[in-house]
Amino acid sequence: MGSWQSSGVFSGLTAGEYEFVVEDGNGCKSKKSNKVTIVDVATLSLTMDTTNAKVKCNGGNTAEIGFTPSGGMGNNVYTLHKGASTNPAMTISATQIGTDKWAFTGLYTGTYYVVVKSNDCVYTSTRVVIDESTSVASS
Numbered sequence: 001m002g003s004w005q006s007s008g009v010f011s012g013l014t015a016g017e018y019e020f021v022v023e024d025g026n027g028c029k030s031k032k033s034n035k036v037t038i039v040d041v042a043t044l045s046l047t048m049d050t051t052n053a054k055v056k057c058n059g060g061n062t063a064e065i066g067f068t069p070s071g072g073m074g075n076n077v078y079t080l081h082k083g084a085s086t087n088p089a090m091t092i093s094a095t096q097i098g099t100d101k102w103a104f105t106g107l108y109t110g111t112y113y114v115v116v117k118s119n120d121c122v123y124t125s126t127r128v129v130i131d132e133s134t135s136v137a138s139s
């Protein structure tokens with residue numbers, strides 16, 4: 001059994017199973033609680049897919065940034081940032097395009113970062129640069 005404390009908040013616990021006992025001001029102790037299991041959370045990350053990160057027609061908005069999240073606590077929130085990861089998020093939503101794959105579509109040329117938040121975990125992708133396709137000249 002661990003040490004007694006006056007607070008009902010337990011911090012700094014590592015992964016494992018825990019039970020607790022409450023003692024009142026008269027020294028009366030409760031029965032052991034149900035087991036509480038703390039699990040390690042897998043590190044939050046994104047696998048980027050930049051296969052379609054190119055504007056097909058010059059001046060258009062046909063580029064796409066795909067990504068697959070892993071780790072974290074679930075209930076992920078995805079934001080897209082143009083220019084720098086610290087710039088305000090764009091008002092565009094990610095679309096689920098597969099079982100575990102998401103994408104931001106309808107993008108113009110520029111430098112982008114995808115940020116995923118999962119509760120108190122945050123992960124920022126590497127920089128994704130979207131260029132225009134090579135111009136085709138007619139002769």
